[in-house]
Amino acid sequence: MAFAAMIDNSGDAGPVLPTTDNMLIGALRPEVRRLLARSATRIELQPGDILTRSGEPIDRLVFPEGAPAMLSLSTGGSSQDVGMIGRDGVVGWSRLFSDQPTPFTARAHIQPGTAIAIPATAIVAAADQDPALLKAILTFAQRFSMQMARTLASALRDVPERRIARLLLMIDDRITGDAMSVTHASIAATLNLRRATVTDCLHILEGEHMVRCSRGRIVMRDRAALEARASLAYVPDDGLAG
Incomplete structure (x- = not known):
């Protein structure tokens, strides 16, 4: 257009x-x-x-x-x-x-x-x-x-759960709303992880009520808790800078 x-x-x-x-x-x-x-x-x-x-x-x-x-x-x-x-x-x-x-x-x-x-x-x-x-x-x-x-640095230093938390936060920074159209396979490809590892980590994050997962969709539930889980792997400059 x-x-x-x-x-x-x-x-x-x-x-x-x-x-x-x-x-x-x-x-x-x-x-x-x-x-x-x-x-x-x-x-x-x-x-x-x-x-x-x-x-x-x-x-x-x-x-x-x-x-x-x-x-x-x-x-x-x-x-x-x-x-x-x-x-x-x-x-x-x-x-x-x-x-x-x-x-x-x-x-x-x-x-x-x-x-x-x-x-x-x-x-x-x-x-x-x-x-x-x-x-x-x-x-x-x-x-x-x-x-x-x-x-x-995160790929060399951080455990998979922390890297996944960082990625979800970065995605959340760049979309409207709390629902992300991402699959376990796409997260695995982005982070160079095994799909089974991604599934296990997301089960943990979902069990602690940080996210809610369904087929091809992840909803952010508790961003503050996810930031705490990501720790130093995620910083504001990885999101939207003013």
Whole structure:
């Protein structure tokens, strides 16, 4: 869906990007939003939709609104999830550094939703004109790098139950409501755990009334208790930064 039917054309200043749940775009100055509105589109996403593919050029930057994106890295013929981007960030930020192909495959994850897609050339041109846009994207890139570092540290240090608690908290940070459309198999794949291990850990968390599990669905019941179980594996910077 193009923004042509959605943008605010009032006044003589030109179209402005509409209200969005994406915090990065929402924080931009009106002049920058007006500049980006000329080439922006709002796209519908379903879980599994590919936003970027490893080894391919980055021709657009995608700003998630309701559907979180999971980034994975291919090594040795296999793929491993390495980080999650929600409505606080953007997929394809490395295009501002160079025109090299992206190392990540990014796919919509957990639930359907929308995102704002803007051609990479438009973002690069706007960043050249407004250092604040470049700074905002670089700040997000730094936060995401820290998320990946913590993911690696957690994989090396933490027991599976704590890692699962961390993942559920990160998902909860990036969706609306308390219900997550995730399966034991998808959690196992994301964390590189055995499915049976995930099932055992979720039984424990459910028995302690932190979550409620059903087929393909996990509902958050006691977030504070889950944060306590995750302990230092989860920190606020892994969620939505203001």
